[in-house]
Amino acid sequence: MNISQLQKNQHLLLRAGFGSNLSQIEKLESLTVTGIWKNLSANYSFKPLELKALPENLDYQKLAKLDADSKKAILQKNRKQNQEINLKFLKEMVHSEDQLREKMAFFWHGHFATRTQNSQFNLQLLNTIRQKALGNFGDLLTSVSQSPAMLQFLNNQQNKKGHPNENFAREVMELFTLGRGNYTEKDVQEGARAFTGWSFQPDGTFSEKPKTHDSGTKTFLGKTGNFDGNDALQIILDQKATSKFIVTKIYKFFVNEKPNPSIINHLSDRFYASKYDIKDLMTEIFTAKWFYNEENIGTKIKSPIELMAGIMRTLPMKIEKPENLIVYQKLLGQMLLYPPNVAGWPSGKSWIDSSTLMLRLQLPQIWSGLRPLEFAPKSDDDVEMGMKNAQSNFKNFKNANIVIDWDSVESVYKNKKVSDYLLQNKSSLSEKTVQEFSNASVKQRIINTMSTPEFQLC
Incomplete structure (x- = not known):
């Protein structure tokens, strides 16, 4: 397959961000990856996510003393604020000019997977991850x-x-750091002793409690001393296995599910030598010639969030009920702030099953108002953020009340071959299908193209 400049440009925008928006599409074919990377890696000012109202702190000791109605009100406020955080994070992915930061934050959000009802803690952690996503x-x-x-x-x-x-x-x-096989059970035991006393105040402030800290001598990952939690983390960072583990995970997320051992070893050595400079690592990846090799283009299955954010960037839309976007996250299997476990979300083919694939293929038609949503959440799902009664709530759910600005879309795409801009991999797309697309209106061509299995790849 001959890789065009357009494919290379789209490849970078899809992997280092969430795809191109309409303003980029107009001149995308004439740009260079160097120019695109310069824009992606620019130093934008960081803007923390903020809630409409101050987060309601869930102090469980105080909560236990409240009457049922007061407790319910606090929990309900937290659920609504968690929804707000979810949607604001998704909005940044779609609209932020700082695409690289948000894509890295999305990666770290899955890497450092946590789950809590406390909206204050969720907001604090997410802003920390977003702020430091490209730092050390x-x-x-x-x-x-x-x-x-x-x-x-x-x-x-x-x-x-x-x-x-x-x-x-x-x-x-x-x-989070070493990976299995690079530590022993004894290291777990000694590491736990180093982290004794690490806690937080009811307001979320980190605190070290001397009375509960084990100040005895510990032997951890081959070193002996009176280690505390900070010492333990530094010893972990001193291990080259940490660099290789992180680089491998980043490579699988941003480049290819099948790691290239020689490239991984090279990147790991460079990452370790840089003292774990994330932006330097990402710069080397996204500016490398091998990143644009055929085996890395159009071979990654989009996660549900990547799929949704990508469609929303391609099709500018007004969403009357954005909270219903959380229903789509649930149906597709990836709800922000709610990873399935501490290991985070799976990837690759695990995103696809009979129900999620059908919804993925129909999503452009549903959001365009051409067909109703006919999928319901699984009744046995344990879901936070006010979605525990999703089965009954779903009866009243129609769609996200989306209005797409088709005039703007059509003006940009009217003289363009839609599939060249929306598909990175057209290997299995039949000539008959392409011909049917070409005979349709711009709007229908875009919807049809987005409804193909090939659109699920990036």
């Missing part, structure tokens, strides 16, 4: 590890001298 991995790791959302999710408040809770130490090594 060690700084990001420390900030996330000391966040109330993570400490609560992995039970480190219960990690005390004499009664260590190993959950936090184990997951930090297994899922």
Whole structure:
């Protein structure tokens, strides 16, 4: 397959962001990947997500003392604010000029997977991840590890001298840094001792409690000393296995599900030597010639969020009931703020089953108002954010009340071959199908193209 400049440009925009918007489409064919990368990697000012009202802190000790109505009101406010955080994060993915930051934040959001009802903790962690997404991995790791959302999710408040809770130490090594096989059970035990006393105040402020910290000598990953949590994290970062684990995961997310051992080794050495500079790593990946090789283009299945955000960038739309977008996240299997477990979301072919594939293919038609939504949430799903009664609520759900600005879309695409701009992989698209598309209106061609299996790939 001959890789065109247009494909290369789209490849970079899809992988380093959430695809091209209408303003980029008009001149996309004439741009260079160097110019696009310069724009993607520019130093934009960071804008934290903010809620309409101050987050309601879930102090469970105080909550237990409240009457049923007061407790219900606080929990309901948290659910609504979690919905607000979800939708504002999605909005940034769709509309932010700082696409690289939001794509990296989306990656870290799945890597450092947490789940909490506390909207204050969710907002704090998400803004931390967004702010540090392209900075130093060690700084990001420390900030996330000391966040109330993570400490609560992995039970480190219960990690005390004499009664260590190993959950936090184990997951930090297994899922966030080293990966399995690069530490022992003894390291988990000693690491847990180092993290004793790490906790947070009711307002979410990180705190170290000397009375519950084990100040004894520990032997952790081959080093011996009176280590605390910060020492333990630094020892983890000193291991080259940490660099390789992170680079491998980033490569699989941004480049290809099948890692290239020689490239991984090279990138890992560079990442380690840079003292974990994330932006340097991403720059090397996205400016490398091998990134634009045929085997890396149009071979990755879009996650549900990537699919939704990509359509929303391609088709400018007014959404009357944006909260209903959370229903689509649930139906497609990826709700922001609600990973399935501490390992985060799966990837690749795990996104596709009989029900999700049909909805994926029909989504452009549903959002365009050409067909109704005929899928319902699974009744046995345990879902937060006010969606626990999704089965009954769904009866009143029609669609997100979307109005697409087709005039703007058609003006941009009227003299363009739609499939060249919307599909990265057309290997299985039949000539008959292409001919049918070409005979339709611009609007219908776009909807038809987005409704193909090939559109599920990026």
